[in-house]
Amino acid sequence: MDTSMAIKVVKFGGSSLADAKQIQKAAAIIQADPQRRYVVPSAPGKRFSGDTKVTDMLYACYALAEAGVEFQKELEAIQARYDDIIAGLGIQLSLADEFAVIAENFRKRAGKDYAASRGEYLNGKVIAAYLGFPFVDAADVIFFQPNGSLNDQKTEEALRARLTDLENAVIPGFYGCGADGYVKTFSRGGSDVTGSIVAGAVKAALYENWTDVSGFLVADPRIVENPAVIRTITYTELRELSYMGASVLHEAAIFPVRAAGIPINIRNTNAPEEPGTMIVPDSSDEEVSAYTITGIAGKKQFTSINIHKDLMNSQIGFCRDVLSVLADHQIPLEHMPSSIDSMTVIVDTEHLKGIEEQIRTEIIKAVQPDSMDVEENIALIAVVGRGMCRTRGVAARIFAALAHARINVRMIDQGSSELNVIVAVKEADFEQAIRCIYDMFVNSVAE
Numbered sequence: 001m002d003t004s005m006a007i008k009v010v011k012f013g014g015s016s017l018a019d020a021k022q023i024q025k026a027a028a029i030i031q032a033d034p035q036r037r038y039v040v041p042s043a044p045g046k047r048f049s050g051d052t053k054v055t056d057m058l059y060a061c062y063a064l065a066e067a068g069v070e071f072q073k074e075l076e077a078i079q080a081r082y083d084d085i086i087a088g089l090g091i092q093l094s095l096a097d098e099f100a101v102i103a104e105n106f107r108k109r110a111g112k113d114y115a116a117s118r119g120e121y122l123n124g125k126v127i128a129a130y131l132g133f134p135f136v137d138a139a140d141v142i143f144f145q146p147n148g149s150l151n152d153q154k155t156e157e158a159l160r161a162r163l164t165d166l167e168n169a170v171i172p173g174f175y176g177c178g179a180d181g182y183v184k185t186f187s188r189g190g191s192d193v194t195g196s197i198v199a200g201a202v203k204a205a206l207y208e209n210w211t212d213v214s215g216f217l218v219a220d221p222r223i224v225e226n227p228a229v230i231r232t233i234t235y236t237e238l239r240e241l242s243y244m245g246a247s248v249l250h251e252a253a254i255f256p257v258r259a260a261g262i263p264i265n266i267r268n269t270n271a272p273e274e275p276g277t278m279i280v281p282d283s284s285d286e287e288v289s290a291y292t293i294t295g296i297a298g299k300k301q302f303t304s305i306n307i308h309k310d311l312m313n314s315q316i317g318f319c320r321d322v323l324s325v326l327a328d329h330q331i332p333l334e335h336m337p338s339s340i341d342s343m344t345v346i347v348d349t350e351h352l353k354g355i356e357e358q359i360r361t362e363i364i365k366a367v368q369p370d371s372m373d374v375e376e377n378i379a380l381i382a383v384v385g386r387g388m389c390r391t392r393g394v395a396a397r398i399f400a401a402l403a404h405a406r407i408n409v410r411m412i413d414q415g416s417s418e419l420n421v422i423v424a425v426k427e428a429d430f431e432q433a434i435r436c437i438y439d440m441f442v443n444s445v446a447e
C-alpha cells in the first residue's frame, strides 16, 4: 500500500454490474480517479425489471443439487450470463474450469453459502481481468467467528497484509471464510458490508458505494413525488431512518467505517456526475440541510397497548412488570410514551399475532390496571434531523402541518438525542402525514 495517497474503496452493486455495458460504466468510474484503488463487486443483478439476479439463480440451482435433482441446465444458464458479459467486454477469459469446479462442489453439497458466493467470486474474476487488477479471494481475507459474527481482528490483519503490496485489487463482496473453513456469506445485500470492512482495514479516506440511485431521498418516492436528495447525513441519523424502513445500504455496513471515522458516499453509476449522499461521522461539522430536517421515514403495522391506572406513578415496578410480560414472549418494544397515570407500549403488530389475548391477560394479572385498550393499525413516522436541536419551532411546524391536514396525532416521542421526533398516526393517515410534513419543511424552502 502506498500510504502517501488517499485511498478510496469503491463498491458496486448488482445493478451497476448486471451486464457488460454496466461494467464498462463502472470501469470508467474506477479509471477516472487513481485513488479508487480497491474494488468490491456484487454479483450481476437485474438487467431489467422482471430479470433474475445471479445470486437468486445460484440459490435456486443449489436447491436442486441439494434435493438430488439434476441442475446442469440451471448452472449453464448462470454460465451464459457470465459468457455474455465476457463477450460484451471483449476480454479473453474462459470460466469453463471454474464452472466445472462449481458443479463438482454442488454435487458434494458444498453449502448454500458457497453456492451464493460464486456470484461475487466469478464477477470479481471477470472485473479483475477487465481492469487488469489482481484478484483477491474474499475467503482468504474475511473471517467469521464460530458464532457467525465477523472476526474483526483476523480480518483486518489479513486484509492489510494482503493489500500492502497491491496498488489495486478486486475483492468480491458478500462472503468470507467461516470458522469451520467453509465459505460463509453475510445476509442479503452483504457486499455493502465487505466494502466497509475493506475501507476500514486500509484506512480509506472515503468509501464510495455505487448503486442505481443518486443517494438517499428525504422521503419515500412512492409517497412523495420526486423527493429531494439528502446531501449529507450522519451515521446516527441514518440509523434512525433505516430503522424506520428507508433502505439503500445494508444495516451492518455502517459499523466498520463508523469506527474508523470514514465517510460513505452513495453514488449513482448511471449518473456519476451527481454528488449523491455523504454519510459522515456524527462529529462532522458538515452543513446542516437547508430544510432543517434530514429525512422522513415511517412504518405501518404497529399496535399500541394503552394501560391506565390511578396512582401508577407511585406503584414501584409498574413499567417493569408490564415490560416483563413482553420480554417473556420475546416481543421487542418499539416505544413507550407515558403520563402520570398511564403508559403506552407500542409494538410491531406481527409479534402479537395469535397471542394478543394472552398478553392482555398477563398484563392484567401483572399490574391490575383500571383500564386497558389495544389499538391496531398504527403507523409511526420519524422526522429526523441533527439540525432540530439547534432550531426553534421544528416541533411546532410538524404539528402545524399535521393539524392543517386534519390529521390526529396519537402519540409523540422525542428521542433524548433530539435527533428525531416520532409521531404515531392512524394507518389511513400515513401517506398524507408524510406528504404534509415534507411540504412544510422541503417545499417551503425550495420555492
Ligand code: ASP
Pocket (backbone or CB within 6 Å): 013, 014, 042, 043, 053, 055, 056, 119, 173, 174, 187, 188, 189, 190, 191, 192
Ligand atoms: N449478491 C448478494 C445479494 O444479492 C449480495 C449483494 O449484492 O450485496 O444479496
